[in-house]
Amino acid sequence: MADEVKLYGAMGSPFVCRVKIALNMKGIKYENLEEDIFNKSADLLKYNPIHKKVPVLLHNGNPISESLVIIEYIDDVWKGIPILPQDSYERSIARFWAKFLDDKCIPALRVVGTNGDEKVVAEACEQLQILENELKVKGTKFFGGDNIGLVDIAAVFIAYWLGIREEAAGVKFFTEDKFPKLTKWADDFVNSQLVNNALPPRESMLAFYNKMFGNVN
Amino acid sequence: MADEVKLYGAMGSPFVCRVKIALNMKGIKYENLEEDIFNKSADLLKYNPIHKKVPVLLHNGNPISESLVIIEYIDDVWKGIPILPQDSYERSIARFWAKFLDDKCIPALRVVGTNGDEKVVAEACEQLQILENELKVKGTKFFGGDNIGLVDIAAVFIAYWLGIREEAAGVKFFTEDKFPKLTKWADDFVNSQLVNNALPPRESMLAFYNKMFGNVN
Numbered sequence: 001m002a003d004e005v006k007l008y009g010a011m012g013s014p015f016v017c018r019v020k021i022a023l024n025m026k027g028i029k030y031e032n033l034e035e036d037i038f039n040k041s042a043d044l045l046k047y048n049p050i051h052k053k054v055p056v057l058l059h060n061g062n063p064i065s066e067s068l069v070i071i072e073y074i075d076d077v078w079k080g081i082p083i084l085p086q087d088s089y090e091r092s093i094a095r096f097w098a099k100f101l102d103d104k105c106i107p108a109l110r111v112v113g114t115n116g117d118e119k120v121v122a123e124a125c126e127q128l129q130i131l132e133n134e135l136k137v138k139g140t141k142f143f144g145g146d147n148i149g150l151v152d153i154a155a156v157f158i159a160y161w162l163g164i165r166e167e168a169a170g171v172k173f174f175t176e177d178k179f180p181k182l183t184k185w186a187d188d189f190v191n192s193q194l195v196n197n198a199l200p201p202r203e204s205m206l207a208f209y210n211k212m213f214g215n216v217n
Numbered sequence: 218m219a220d221e222v223k224l225y226g227a228m229g230s231p232f233v234c235r236v237k238i239a240l241n242m243k244g245i246k247y248e249n250l251e252e253d254i255f256n257k258s259a260d261l262l263k264y265n266p267i268h269k270k271v272p273v274l275l276h277n278g279n280p281i282s283e284s285l286v287i288i289e290y291i292d293d294v295w296k297g298i299p300i301l302p303q304d305s306y307e308r309s310i311a312r313f314w315a316k317f318l319d320d321k322c323i324p325a326l327r328v329v330g331t332n333g334d335e336k337v338v339a340e341a342c343e344q345l346q347i348l349e350n351e352l353k354v355k356g357t358k359f360f361g362g363d364n365i366g367l368v369d370i371a372a373v374f375i376a377y378w379l380g381i382r383e384e385a386a387g388v389k390f391f392t393e394d395k396f397p398k399l400t401k402w403a404d405d406f407v408n409s410q411l412v413n414n415a416l417p418p419r420e421s422m423l424a425f426y427n428k429m430f431g432n433v434n
Contacts, residue, residue: 050317050321050347059306062306064306064309064310064313065313066312066313066316068316069309069312069313069316070309072308072309072312073305073306073308073309076305076308076309077305088290088293088294089276089279089281089290091289091290091293092281092286092287092289092290092293093281095283095286095289096281096282096283096286099283099285099286100267104267130267
């Protein structure tokens with residue numbers, strides 16, 4: 001019997017996008033189910049009763065929630081391009097950075113634009129600088145080395161969403177000048193074939209953020 | 218060459234305690250290095266430059282931070298009692314609950330006593346009820362089944378610290394009456410030989426919290 005794979009997602013979510021990239025890396029075909037986050041489906045509430053959030057992956061009837069947990073599962077069950085490193089120590093370092101992105105970095109970046117405080121931008125830059133340094137120390141094209149891995153996928157918000165949010169919010173700090181390694185990484189990452197078709201259209205996202213930041217009615 | 222294993226910790230930290238339990242499950246001998254959290258060692262700052270926090274595990278010179286990341290590493294590299302389930306789906310569910318504990322449950326519980334607001338206790342009870350229901354649905358002694366696993370270890374704060382904090386704060390909501398499964402689980406868990414010698418002395422912890430809550434000078 002062929003695998004039945006369904007993804008409950010929402011077009012604009014970077015957390016859903018992470019799962020789509022991971023599925024691309026394994027060459028897995030799936031049914032994409034678009035949730036209305038203002039009117040969630042009975043299925044979503046059934047499959048993720050604790051958080052009631054996308055993404056949820058349904059694999060042969062088994063639901064899995066939380067994007068990083070889903071990615072580990074995908075890497076566990078399907079062959080294809082490896083997502084986590086094979087070496088135990090390297091794997092722990094990848095998990096450390098993915099957790100850093102979720103706990104520290106992305107929360108700091110998501111405040112930008114909703115708050116004009118200069119401290120907000122300074123804090124965002126501080127988090128980005130940590131990643132810039134890490135890429136510099138590694139000296140590789142991606143956080144995963146020569147190829148995309150867990151940390152790259154976890155950082156998709158930085159690679160794609162951040163620039164769009166900056167444009168809508170009328171701020172610009174994620175620049176080549178300040179972050180040469182990280183902006184080059186972002187460019188390489190979003191232009192990878194494995195990533196590109198998982199991204200939502202730029203115009204839709206810009207319209208969404210323009211509305212969120214009150215630029216349009 | 219024998220493995221060199223060092224743990225940079227602090228006696229009262231439930232996150233450090235998690236790592237000690239995991240090392241017990243693998244029967245690993247280690248050097249316990251007690252940090253003064255008000256005057257952190259140069260080693261700690263070197264090995265965890267991003268968060269500057271305990272626990273840090275040093276294995277043959279390689280540092281690993283973040284308690285859940287460390288536990289996955291320990292389970293990866295050492296034989297002994299398995300910590301994560303062998304089955305990929307079960308493993309993802311264990312990771313989901315460990316993340317729930319860190320992201321939702323423990324933060325809600327750690328506010329209790331520092332804030333007299335009734336909403337704080339209600340929110341804490343709501344999170345505990347989710348775990349109570351999960352144990353009821355599973356119908357097993359531990360979250361890990363018949364044996365201790367990742368979720369049990371991740372929940373050590375609830376099993377041991379919570380009651381001590383309640384006593385110091387003069388509140389009591391984690392009761393057998395309200396949470397029959399979870400209080401029974403806590404009792405079984407702290408009395409397990411694998412857990413018991415990893416716990417800090419109750420009197421020291423009570424004295425610490427009495428001071429924190431202003432009960433003594």
